[in-house]
Amino acid sequence: MKREIPLSKRNVSSLMGKPIENPWFKVHFQNETAALQRLRSQAKIPVPNLRSWGEDSEGLRFLETDLVGGVQLERPGKECRMPNFHSLNGEKIGKSCDQCADLAQKNLSQFVEEKLLPNLKSLTSSTTRLNEFVIPPRGPWALSTDQVGGLNV
Numbered sequence: 001m002k003r004e005i006p007l008s009k010r011n012v013s014s015l016m017g018k019p020i021e022n023p024w025f026k027v028h029f030q031n032e033t034a035a036l037q038r039l040r041s042q043a044k045i046p047v048p049n050l051r052s053w054g055e056d057s058e059g060l061r062f063l064e065t066d067l068v069g070g071v072q073l074e075r076p077g078k079e080c081r082m083p084n085f086h087s088l089n090g091e092k093i094g095k096s097c098d099q100c101a102d103l104a105q106k107n108l109s110q111f112v113e114e115k116l117l118p119n120l121k122s123l124t125s126s127t128t129r130l131n132e133f134v135i136p137p138r139g140p141w142a143l144s145t146d147q148v149g150g151l152n153v
């Protein structure tokens, strides 16, 4: 579950004295939802199913997905996954294991290089938009209503 932080819990801008608001947040959320749906329908990699999204009763955006099965990358290093193979007398049962950490990292790198990146590279589009909208990259942008040097940007 990804949820927009309520205004009362956001950091306060030292310049404005008000909670920090990202004017593009709602569009970023819409774009993330659309990207997840497109990846789920077109990519041949594990992509979580989108359960629900939208605005809650307080007008805060949320996005809920299924969990994708698997083991978190740091877990094999914290607890040996193959104690009988990585130690003579099972002394690694429940103990940290550099061999498992290295193997997990190697498997991740192999998955990224051999499956994830080639699959993402195969997804092409003739447009630069997602759902007819292009989000500007983060940077010193001004809203169209801001005046910069006397010009609207």
Ligand SMILES: [Zn+2]
Binding pocket: 079, 080, 081, 082, 083, 086, 092, 097, 098, 099, 100
């Ligand atoms: Zn191990």
